[in-house]
Amino acid sequence: MGNLTERGITDMTTAIDNGVNVQALLDAREVLKGAPEAAQFTWRASSKWQNGVHSSVTVQNFFGLGAEQNHRSESVFDADHPEIFAATDNGITPIEYLLVGLAACLTAGVASVAQNRGIQLRSVEATLEGAHDIRGILGADSDVRNGFSDITVTFNIDADASKEDIEALVAQSQKRSAVFDALTNPTNVTVRVA
Amino acid sequence: MGNLTERGITDMTTAIDNGVNVQALLDAREVLKGAPEAAQFTWRASSKWQNGVHSSVTVQNFFGLGAEQNHRSESVFDADHPEIFAATDNGITPIEYLLVGLAACLTAGVASVAQNRGIQLRSVEATLEGAHDIRGILGADSDVRNGFSDITVTFNIDADASKEDIEALVAQSQKRSAVFDALTNPTNVTVRVA
Numbered sequence: 001m002g003n004l005t006e007r008g009i010t011d012m013t014t015a016i017d018n019g020v021n022v023q024a025l026l027d028a029r030e031v032l033k034g035a036p037e038a039a040q041f042t043w044r045a046s047s048k049w050q051n052g053v054h055s056s057v058t059v060q061n062f063f064g065l066g067a068e069q070n071h072r073s074e075s076v077f078d079a080d081h082p083e084i085f086a087a088t089d090n091g092i093t094p095i096e097y098l099l100v101g102l103a104a105c106l107t108a109g110v111a112s113v114a115q116n117r118g119i120q121l122r123s124v125e126a127t128l129e130g131a132h133d134i135r136g137i138l139g140a141d142s143d144v145r146n147g148f149s150d151i152t153v154t155f156n157i158d159a160d161a162s163k164e165d166i167e168a169l170v171a172q173s174q175k176r177s178a179v180f181d182a183l184t185n186p187t188n189v190t191v192r193v194a
Numbered sequence: 195m196g197n198l199t200e201r202g203i204t205d206m207t208t209a210i211d212n213g214v215n216v217q218a219l220l221d222a223r224e225v226l227k228g229a230p231e232a233a234q235f236t237w238r239a240s241s242k243w244q245n246g247v248h249s250s251v252t253v254q255n256f257f258g259l260g261a262e263q264n265h266r267s268e269s270v271f272d273a274d275h276p277e278i279f280a281a282t283d284n285g286i287t288p289i290e291y292l293l294v295g296l297a298a299c300l301t302a303g304v305a306s307v308a309q310n311r312g313i314q315l316r317s318v319e320a321t322l323e324g325a326h327d328i329r330g331i332l333g334a335d336s337d338v339r340n341g342f343s344d345i346t347v348t349f350n351i352d353a354d355a356s357k358e359d360i361e362a363l364v365a366q367s368q369k370r371s372a373v374f375d376a377l378t379n380p381t382n383v384t385v386r387v388a
Binding site: 021028047057082096099102103112133135136137138139147151152163170174179182 | 233256293323325360378
């Protein structure tokens with residue numbers, strides 16, 4: 001997309017407000033084109049085992065724009081297995097956190113793209129389903145993978161736009177989604193013992 | 195692994211207790227080998243856009259063992275972007291939720307495998323780092339992917355076991371991890387508008 005066109009659309013649409021500062025994002029895009037080192041982020045989490053399959057995971061600081069950064073507050077998340085797995089259900093399962101991230105990432109994208117395209121959103125809801133054959137993780141069948149078999153995301157969007165424009169918003173959100181990419185394409189994960 | 199060997203190891207090690215009911219999991223494995231339809235789970239999440247790139251995601255019910263199931267309580271998670279992205283930072287970023295899930299999944303695996311192998315754990319901590327070049331999501335360089343470039347997980351484990359046995363625990367956890375698989379291998383994700 002040409003920047004003049006993007007700027008033009010943005011200027012035309014100052015009356016709509018989805019709460020996204022699109023101009024700041026467009027400016028960041030221009031700056032980071034010439035400063036790739038500032039675009040290198042490191043997101044971090046640290047976990048502590050509690051008991052059984054229950055653990056707590058803390059997220060607070062990260063690195064980006066060439067410096068250490070902090071979230072406004074520390075967040076702690078509990079994960080566990082449900083009682084039907086003979087566990088204590090002190091939190092959602094680890095794999096459900098992937099659906100949380102996917103829902104939030106695609107929704108943030110819809111809001112950002114809508115702002116950029118001058119579309120006022122009234123509500124954006126999504127329901128996600130992740131199919132999972134648990135024979136994989138239990139080791140009951142080595143032909144069954146451990147992760148999701150597939151994931152379906154269904155959006156319900158109320159906005160000042162046609163069905164076609166809403167579908168195009170969702171398509172563009174997918175195209176730029178960090179989590180959609182992380183789930184649909186492989187990432188190298190190195191696990192080591194200190 | 196032969197079941198007799200697994201059972202034998204379990205029986206030998208009743209004195210150790212990591213809080214994981216390994217016998218229930220081994221029994222589930224045997225039952226589900228003959229009842230693959232009961233092993234088909236559907237995990238669910240539903241999200242609501244709040245404003246800007248802030249959304250809230252709710253997790254409560256799921257399907258498995260042939261019936262609708264519920265977590266003991268509903269969990270709600272906020273996701274947002276940080277202030278350096280001109281956003282309100284009302285929660286961690288969507289992509290950080292992937293690290294939360296990965297930490298918790300590998301930790302649950304370490305506890306389960308340790309229980310099965312008769313290894314008493316005292317503490318299991320992990321730090322995770324996800325490298326992310328944000329030029330992808332900003333559309334600044336079409337050669338840069340949207341998701342993580344790579345992820346590193348570093349475990350610190352205090353247990354009644356040798357370094358080699360601890361490394362083997364972590365390796366086996368990786369081998370059976372739902373989230374490790376979901377991040378290192380592609381999953382089909384369908385996104386649609388209702």
